Amino acid sequence: MVVFACAVCAQERLPTIPPSNYSAEQKQAAADFEAARKVPVFGPFEPLMYSPQVMSQARAMGDYLRYKSAIGTTLSELAILVTAREWSQDYEWYVHQPIAIKAGIKPAIAEAIAAGRRPESMSDDEEIVYEFSTELHRTKQVSDRTFARAEKRFGKQGVVDLAGINAYYTLLAMELNMAQYGLPKDGERLERFPR
Numbered sequence: 470m471v472v473f474a475c476a477v478c479a480q481e482r483l484p485t486i487p488p489s490n491y492s493a494e495q496k497q498a499a500a501d502f503e504a505a506r507k508v509p510v511f512g513p514f515e516p517l518m519y520s521p522q523v524m525s526q527a528r529a530m531g532d533y534l535r536y537k538s539a540i541g542t543t544l545s546e547l548a549i550l551v552t553a554r555e556w557s558q559d560y561e562w563y564v565h566q567p568i569a570i571k572a573g574i575k576p577a578i579a580e581a582i583a584a585g586r587r588p589e590s591m592s593d594d595e596e597i598v599y600e601f602s603t604e605l606h607r608t609k610q611v612s613d614r615t616f617a618r619a620e621k622r623f624g625k626q627g628v629v630d631l632a633g634i635n636a637y638y639t640l641l642a643m644e645l646n647m648a649q650y651g652l653p654k655d656g657e658r659l660e661r662f663p664r
Contacts, residue, residue, distance in 0.1 A: 483516040483648040494521045502528050512564060513641040516648035527640060534637050538630040540623050543572040544598045548634045550574070551602040554582050554659065556642035563656045585662055597622055602635050 488509075491499060498521035502510050505528060510518060517524035538545050546569035553561035566579050578595065581588035591599060601619045604611050611619075611632075619628050644650075652658065 481649055483519055483650075485515045486518050491518075492521075497521070498525045501525055505529075505532055512560060513645050513650070516644055516650060527637070530633075530637055531641075534630065534634050538634060539627040540598065540631055540634075543569075543574065544594055544631075545634050546572045547574055547578070547595055547598050548602045548631060549638050550579055550582050551599060551606065552635050552638035552642060554585065555603070555606040556639060556646060557659050557661055558642035558645055559652050559656060559658045560645055560650055561638060561642055562659055563652055583659060585660070594622065598631065601628075601631055605632060605635050606639075 486495065488496075488499060495518055498518065499510050502514060502525070510524075514524050514528060517527060535545060535549075536542065540548075546565060549565045550562070550569050552558075553565060562583070566583075569579055570576055574595075575590070578588040578591060582599075587603075588595075588599065597619050600615050601611055604615050616628065619631060623631065
């Protein structure tokens with residue numbers, strides 16, 4: 470697993486808590502995190518350490534949705550990119566765009582999503598995930614047609630997992646945006662679109 474340390478991030482609202490300052494509950498949450506992920510607390514989990522129970526529950530949900538979901542890791546990464554773009558979440562994009570490319574998402578697809586355009590030349594599975602995810606974010610629901618197409622391809626567990634991936638990365642995006650969690654110096658901000 471690649472970990473993107475963000476020691477240079479501007480974190481004005483919820484600065485990263487040094488491990489030496491952790492409470493007993495935070496120490497336990499950090500130990501559980503490292504046991505599960507094989508790395509110290511990083512990225513979106515840093516501001517979540519102010520609420521170690523939320524951090525631990527979020528990490529546990531992410532362990533399944535990111536690595537073991539019924540739609541597979543490549544399509545999960547596509548849903549994560551859609552979520553990061555919909556929330557203009559720079560750090561989430563910074564971390565997951567290279568992971569998505571490595572997992573098999575074409576760079577042109579990621580570039581189109583970053584630019585706010587519907588990607589061309591998607592596979593059928595990518596199109597299903599893209600349509601489901603963008604519809605869920607933009608309309609706050611999924612049409613019968615979109616649901617039926619996703620359910621036919623991924624099954625009932627798959628549609629639950631796909632909605633869960635979008636929801637989980639929305640949670641992280643909301644927390645990061647609220648905390649004003651910054652980018653490393655080599656990171657680039659996503660373009661801001663009018664809402």
